[in-house]
Amino acid sequence: MSDIEFPDTLIALERAAWEELQAGRLTVATANAVQDAITQHAEAAGMSRVEVEMALKKAVRHAEG
Template sequence: MADIDFPDDLIALERSAWTEIQEGQLTVPTALAVQQGITTFAETSKLDRIAVGMGLKKRVRHPKPAA
């Protein structure tokens, strides 16, 4: 999968969700906002929604080490 250029606001949403998940307190509004953001971004970018979601999670949860 090629690297996707995610918008900063979508990355911020996923970071918020990941923080809530790690704290055991993921809320429905946060999860819904992330999913809506993924769907909107995928549609406007003409990318597969599943690939966008997986790529976003990978980017936030497993970032590449700084070079």
Template sequence: MAIELPDNLIALERSAWEEIQAGALTVETALAVREGVAAFVQQAAETDTPLSRLDVEMALKKMVRHPETAAA
């Protein structure tokens, strides 16, 4: 099942990934991603499309860190 991730959540994860690669991930950035994922999962639950947090996080990381395989 492909998960339609919102652009703002993808941008947050990209920022976090850039900080991780630079060895400078901040608590604020990590928290922003966590809260974004939680809000997305909550919104999906409210529209009768339940998603697990883990599935969303895995799809998000795959899209940002391995875009060449994300479409597969």
């Protein structure tokens, strides 16, 4: 798991996007909301947006039961 601490709101956004994607109904609004939140979190943490996005996806999509 990642060493990055994610706020619950960011986890919830990514989880919603992942569920929409799996159901074949991901909306532009959801995707944009996730990307905006990732960018804000990365900037606040002084990290690369890509690094944050990859870690978030791993945390949500590959969470250990």
